[in-house]
Amino acid sequence: MTISVNDLSKRYGSAYAVKGVSFDVKPGKVTGFLGPNGAGKSTTLRSIVGLDYPTSGSALIGGRRYAELRAPLREVGTLLDAKAAHRSRRAYDHLRWIAATHGISRSRIDEVIEIAGLTSVAKKRVGGFSLGMGQRLGIAAALLGDPETLILDEPVNGLDPDGVTWIRELLRSFAAEGRTVFLSSHLLGELSLIADHIVVIGKGQIIADKPLAELVATKPVVRVRTPDVSRLVALVQGPGVTSTTSEHGVVEFEGVAVEQIAERAAQEGIVIYEMGQATRTLEDAYNELTRDAVEFGASADEGSGK
Numbered sequence: 001m002t003i004s005v006n007d008l009s010k011r012y013g014s015a016y017a018v019k020g021v022s023f024d025v026k027p028g029k030v031t032g033f034l035g036p037n038g039a040g041k042s043t044t045l046r047s048i049v050g051l052d053y054p055t056s057g058s059a060l061i062g063g064r065r066y067a068e069l070r071a072p073l074r075e076v077g078t079l080l081d082a083k084a085a086h087r088s089r090r091a092y093d094h095l096r097w098i099a100a101t102h103g104i105s106r107s108r109i110d111e112v113i114e115i116a117g118l119t120s121v122a123k124k125r126v127g128g129f130s131l132g133m134g135q136r137l138g139i140a141a142a143l144l145g146d147p148e149t150l151i152l153d154e155p156v157n158g159l160d161p162d163g164v165t166w167i168r169e170l171l172r173s174f175a176a177e178g179r180t181v182f183l184s185s186h187l188l189g190e191l192s193l194i195a196d197h198i199v200v201i202g203k204g205q206i207i208a209d210k211p212l213a214e215l216v217a218t219k220p221v222v223r224v225r226t227p228d229v230s231r232l233v234a235l236v237q238g239p240g241v242t243s244t245t246s247e248h249g250v251v252e253f254e255g256v257a258v259e260q261i262a263e264r265a266a267q268e269g270i271v272i273y274e275m276g277q278a279t280r281t282l283e284d285a286y287n288e289l290t291r292d293a294v295e296f297g298a299s300a301d302e303g304s305g306k
């Protein structure tokens with residue numbers, strides 16, 4: 001099912017958490033949702049699943065509001081707060097009462113417990129869970145109804161390396177079945193391994209909505225480490241060639257091939273310690289896009305408009 005956000009705005013008093021937000025999340029893909037603290041990610045996610053009521057605009061799942069879905073758990077699996085489970089309740093019992101709301105069998109509870117790697121702790125109380133185990137329980141709850149759509153907020157948070165690999169494979173296989181996956185994450189390196197499409201929000205407005213490959217596409221950049229940067233730059237410069245010195249002894253060129261730089265350096269006896277073609281990462285693209293959209297410093301807490 002397609003998630004369609006159309007001209008969505010949410011105002012708290014005179015301040016907008018999101019304003020005029022529009023994008024689609026298509027089936028068969030993993031779509032990542034990125035933005036700085038306070039950008040409006042949580043407000044958007046909460047609006048999609050009916051926890052926040054938009055001031056204007058709409059957020060639809062398969063053409064319907066979440067409140068209009070006859071059996072929400074069977075259509076949309078969500079994880080917005082890994083700490084939502086009651087601390088005194090056992091993991092199995094937490095899943096059992098959720099399953100009871102939709103007539104989901106105990107055999108399905110056993111299935112998701114195994115899928116989430118919770119078999120050994122199913123009878124333990126949630127209050128004793130680590131952050132990673134709480135995440136696994138939240139994901140198990142999202143999978144209970146075998147839904148067509150998953151909406152997850154920071155699903156990798158707290159997971160160990162095995163858990164990260166598990167969730168990566170789970171989400172990729174989910175999308176490969178033609179289902180819809182929409183997740184937010186601050187772990188850009190991990191997201192770049194699983195996402196097909198990226199939506200970036202900043203200051204409550206969409207600033208990018210592109211396939212991952214298109215977002216990170218750029219002209220080839222050749223990175224050179226040499227003790228004679230200024231001489232090499234003078235030698236290589238020409239029409240269409242740009243150079244940037246990001247650190248001492250390192251220069252990056254655009255508009256010229258590795259072979260050309262190597263040949264000219266060899267002809268003039270310039271020592272090259274290291275040279276190679278650099279690639280643009282999702283982190284590079286994200287930092288460039290959000291440079292003017294950061295409202296809170298690293299030490300600030302996320303507000304209601306995360």
